[in-house]
Amino acid sequence: MPHYRFRLLMGALVGLFIAALGSAAAQPAASAGPASPNAGPAHTPLDSVRMIAQRAPSALSPAGQALALEREPNNTAATATLLSSGGVLEGSINPTADIDFFTFRADAGDRIYAATMTSFSPDDTSDSMIELRGPNGVTVLEMDEDDGTFGGLASSIAGTLIPTTGMYFLRVVHSTSSDQIRPYRLYLQVQRGSPQVEVEPNDTTGTAQPLSNAGWVAGSIAVAGDVDRYALTLTAGESVFLSLDADPERDASTWNPRLGLGNFNSTTLLVNDANTVSPNSEAFFLTVKASGTYFIYVNAATNTGAATFTYQLSATVVPAASQATCTTYTSTDLPKALGAEPGLTVSTLTIPGTPRISDLKVSLALTHTSMPDLDVSLTAPPAAGGNTVGLFSDIGSPAQSVMDLTLDDAAALPVGLHAAVSGMIAQPEASYRLGWFDGQNAGGTWTLTLYDDAALNGGRLLSWSLTVCSDPPPTVCPAGSSLTPVYSSNFEATDGGFTSSGAANEWEWGTPSYAPISTSNSGTKAWVTDLDNTYNANADQNLLSPAINLSTYSGPIYVAWAQKYQIENASYDRAFVEARQVGGATPQRLWEWAGATMTDGFGNPTVEIQESAGWGMHYADLSGFAGQQLQLRFHLDSESSLNLGGLAIDDVTVSACVLEPTSTPVTPTATPVTPSATPITPTAVTPTATAVTPTPVTPTATSLTPTPVTPSATPITPTPMTPSATPVTPSATPITPTPVTPSATPPTGSPTPTPVTPSATATTTATATVTTT
Secondary structure, X not given: OOHHHHHHHHHHHHHHHHHHHOOOOOOOOOOOOOOOOOOOOOOOOOOOOEOOOEOOOXXXXXXXXXXXXXXXXXXXXXXXXXXXXXXXXXXXXXXXXOOEEEEEEEOOOOEEEEEEEXXXXXXXXXXXXXXXXXXXXXXXXXXXXXXXXXXXXXXEEEEEEOOOOEEEEEEEEEXXXXXXXXXXXXXXXXXXXXXXXXXXXOOOOXXXXXXXXXXXXXXXXXXXXXXXXXXEEEOOOOEEEEEEEOOOOOOOOOOOEEEEEEOOOOOOEEEOOXXXXXXXXXXXXXEEOOOEEEEEEEEEOXXXXXXXOEEEEEEEEEOEEEOOOEEEEEOOOOOEEEOOOOEEEEEXXXXXXXXXXXXXXXXXXXXXXXXXXXXXXXXXXXHHOOOEEEEEEOOOOOOOOEEEEEEOOOOOOEOOOOOOEEEEXXXXXXXXXXXXXXXXXXXXXXXXXXXXXXXXXXXXXXXEEEEEEOOOOOOOOOOOEEEEEEEEEOOOOOOOOOEEEEEOOOOEEEOOOEOOEOOOOOOOOEEEOOOOOOOOOOOEEEEEOOOEEOOOOOOOEEEEEEEEEEOOOOOOOEEEEEEEEOOOOOOEEEEEOOOOOOEEEEOOOOEEEEEOOOOEEEEEEOHHHOOOEEEEEEEEEOOOOOOOOEEEEEEEXXXXXXXXXXXXXXOOOOOOOOOOOOOOOOOOOOOOOOOOOOOOOOOOOEOOOOOOOOOOOOOOOOOOOOOOOOOOOOOOOOOOOOOOOOOOOOOOOOOOOOOOOOEOXXXXXXXXXXXXX
């Protein structure tokens, strides 16, 4: 599995993990471990298909196409990977003599359009062969080897008629059993019903015929010089798969068509395979940078036409990939002159914070009077690894002086296959991969270096930017559980219990010092295939972890590790990371090197660029090893020449989702109160009464003879208070209160009135008030 395919798989696992984890939380295993994660029983073709893992959908970021992934093993019809109509899948013919089967459903009367794209395989061979097989997995309905254009020996099948309803198969191999294709893209479209009919005139962009939603049309090139154009609306980041059947009648009467798409800097991009043997077809792929109307182009390569030049054209729009969080950072270190003499130009861009790269895209706009003079590379910040990766070298045409391009590993085609380099999203050239930055910390200052390797021409770098997408690590635990380390080592204090062995083995633990691997991911120490030099020639060396006990875990279980590497072309030197049971049983490949040699010569005079992957974090699901004794294996083997910096490993952690403890509610305890057995004796209250002695008032009378007032005093008789007592239970004897009878003694003595002496003024009435208190 190529490095960047691992990135796509990790993005895909996020969605798969979330769906799978809801059914069971991690807890101690109740039974022995399961069978091999890769193994599976034999089944009939209809019930054994393996579902494709796709990147989980999220907030859309215009990018390359959404890719599905081949699932190994799929060497037979019984283990075929399920393929969806209208999609694109990435697979590899690796190792040599590998066979890949894919299956899909089709109804009687459907027509099948399928093609491979092999232009970005770095093993210098693109010779695929594709077969369409019937429901028994054996009968070949149609086969093609070389009708494709990307690469020159890619395969294309167009318009094959399906005889009966059922599950059908595509079989992909290399044309020879001694070579590999690492990787290829496989496109499929099943067309159903009847195609739209071409309507003339449609020779110009102004008269182009709009395609129906089905994207399927039947037409003809009937006169010399005839051109048919069809209008197609695309959104930025979408890709198009065009497939043209040059003999829809299958009557052996065919012709040599050209197929293309425009306009890109006033240019229509064309493909033309020279084959004229029926059944003949053409296949075209492209990812667009801007939303708008594009024009499909069909004509005859020989510029002649006849009534027999019939065709059916299928146009499939592949949606853009999407990532969770994407941010674009634009350089302000601009513009930059690209001199008329050989030399280099540098421009920088600073990314704040520490975003972790799960996908990286590079956009740049420039002018140059001779585009093939330019070689361009990108270097990460020193703190983020400082690694350099090439982007392209000597592409385009002197006739095209404008570049407006986005580079993305998931785009439909590598850059440089067309003269125009404007208005499209493309992969870097086949020798380079932006995926070598995946897993790195993106924070810091990035450097874009442009080498101009010829005199007399020049231009300007107008703009460039980086889009960093950060998907969360696929280490998701179900509700009620948390991720708990089972094994972890950063290799600072110890070697982590790792051991190494093998032919020409130089795995060493310590401080790396040989560029481009001269740092560790964290701290100062790591395991490297050689700390201070290249790995050895003719090596076959393994680094093994200690046994990791998963006997009490049922999953989910994950492994995370950091790695950096610089390796020769995978056709010669191999490297991989593997999980297995202690002793080697049930191996599961977690990562595999499949790229081109990580050195290149840029500029004039030539400067050798020491490319490498940066220190990136990698993740994998190891739930299939629950209940077992796990061991990790890091492997590198080499042939006799061109040995590079090698493979370095740091910060290895195996974690499991473990149920979180639940809190036990506290139940309050009520303690009964025992009453005392001693009775309570109430105290009687004795009320008192005090007699009030009145004070006599001497009234005054005018001209009257006063009548003495005899005051009286009425004694206050108090009301006796009868206290009560309620017996307290339990009590030995009830308490009977005794009432108290109060007494009152009236006051003694009577007041003696004092005579009033009348005044000289007579009054007819007199009032006297006596108050007794």
